[in-house]
Amino acid sequence: MPYSLHDLLDDTLAGHRLTEEEAVRLLKTRGRDVWDIAAAADEIREHRVGDIVTYVRNQNIHVTNICKNLCGFCGFGRRADDPGAFCDDIATVREKARAAVGRNVTEICILSGVHPDYTLDSYIDLISCVRDAAPGVDIHTASPDEIVWAAGQSGISTALAIEQLRDAGLGTLQGTAAEILVDSVRQVICPRKCDTATWIRVIREAHNLGIRSTATIMYGSYESAEDRVRHFGILREIQDDTGGFTELVPLSYLHENTALYRAGLAPAGATGREDILLIAVARLFLDNFDHIQVSWGKVGTKVAGMALLSGADDLGGTMFCDDVSVDAGGEGADYLDPGEMQRIAEDLGRVLRQRTTTYGMV
Numbered sequence: 001m002p003y004s005l006h007d008l009l010d011d012t013l014a015g016h017r018l019t020e021e022e023a024v025r026l027l028k029t030r031g032r033d034v035w036d037i038a039a040a041a042d043e044i045r046e047h048r049v050g051d052i053v054t055y056v057r058n059q060n061i062h063v064t065n066i067c068k069n070l071c072g073f074c075g076f077g078r079r080a081d082d083p084g085a086f087c088d089d090i091a092t093v094r095e096k097a098r099a100a101v102g103r104n105v106t107e108i109c110i111l112s113g114v115h116p117d118y119t120l121d122s123y124i125d126l127i128s129c130v131r132d133a134a135p136g137v138d139i140h141t142a143s144p145d146e147i148v149w150a151a152g153q154s155g156i157s158t159a160l161a162i163e164q165l166r167d168a169g170l171g172t173l174q175g176t177a178a179e180i181l182v183d184s185v186r187q188v189i190c191p192r193k194c195d196t197a198t199w200i201r202v203i204r205e206a207h208n209l210g211i212r213s214t215a216t217i218m219y220g221s222y223e224s225a226e227d228r229v230r231h232f233g234i235l236r237e238i239q240d241d242t243g244g245f246t247e248l249v250p251l252s253y254l255h256e257n258t259a260l261y262r263a264g265l266a267p268a269g270a271t272g273r274e275d276i277l278l279i280a281v282a283r284l285f286l287d288n289f290d291h292i293q294v295s296w297g298k299v300g301t302k303v304a305g306m307a308l309l310s311g312a313d314d315l316g317g318t319m320f321c322d323d324v325s326v327d328a329g330g331e332g333a334d335y336l337d338p339g340e341m342q343r344i345a346e347d348l349g350r351v352l353r354q355r356t357t358t359y360g361m362v
């Protein structure tokens with residue numbers, strides 16, 4: 001007799017660790033069973049972290065949109081001579097950091113294109129500048145791909161590059177550039193980024209140096225359900241070994257101004273069913289992650305509320321500016337007021353709390 005969905009969910013609630021094959025089955029579910037998967041994930045969320053919905057008061061600083069990678073799913077990256085290309089000088093970055101301090105942020109994300117001329121010293125200068133302008137604020141920056149690039153440009157190992165960035169003021173690493181950790185997918189959506197094995201190596205190096213990071217997944221473009229679950233499998237293996245991930249940040253693909261969509265290689269983003277199931281299956285499969293974020297800038301605040309009923313427990317950041325989502329066609333993706341976050345949490349019978357980057361309560 002085939003293993004029924006409800007037996008599988010009951011066993012998972014009782015502590016069974018989902019296999020990748022089982023997770024694929026959950027991701028492919030259609031019809032009202034989707035709600036049962038979401039309910040099981042919500043129950044696990046309740047046991048693991050209670051009824052608190054968290055957010056971080058943060059600000060993005062985009063230093064440049066000039067990028068060596070020009071990924072097919074991205075509407076933000078430009079060539080240096082493209083219209084709208086920009087690259088801020090250090091004085092402008094300092095002003096942006098001071099503005100962030102004026103907004104009482106606890107985290108600044110330096111989130112930029114991978115400028116082809118940047119070296120490790122460029123990143124050190126940027127981080128030092130933000131550290132001096134915003135003392136005590138967590139500097140959350142540098143994806144594994146940026147570290148590989150900076151280390152290569154400066155002729156040193158990635159581990160040494162991470163140490164030097166930490167000494168300059170890096171607080172936590174961005175687990176971005178992960179996209180989908182399957183090389184056949186990366187070859188289509190981000191062929192110039194580091195490959196899967198390199199991403200894993202650099203994240204492990206950071207965790208082993210005591211630097212924590214987020215984990216991300218960019219879904220809804222070219223990949224299959226199997227690819228999404230293989231990605232989750234890699235994250236779960238790393239977390240088993242290092243415990244260095246603070247949370248999973250699922251990033252739903254925004255298609256509008258992207259080459260991948262224009263070329264007919266990707267659909268118009270994930271559906272609502274896929275968004276809800278991605279969150280729910282992440283909560284069920286990633287049994288060693290405390291926190292699953294829902295990215296309101298990608299899915300909108302209404303789906304974000306439903307995701308908080310499907311396994312998510314974190315609303316991410318205030319951001320104040322998110323050119324990456326806006327340039328890809330995300331409306332209202334710049335800023336979410338904590339008052340609105342509170343309305344979303346209380347509507348679900350939950351409590352909103354401000355957190356630090358590493359989930360200490362403010």
Ligand code: SF4
Pocket residue numbers: 067068069070071074075076077112113114190
């Ligand atoms: S996703 Fe990042 S690396 Fe890729 S083109 Fe956009 S800014 Fe560049």
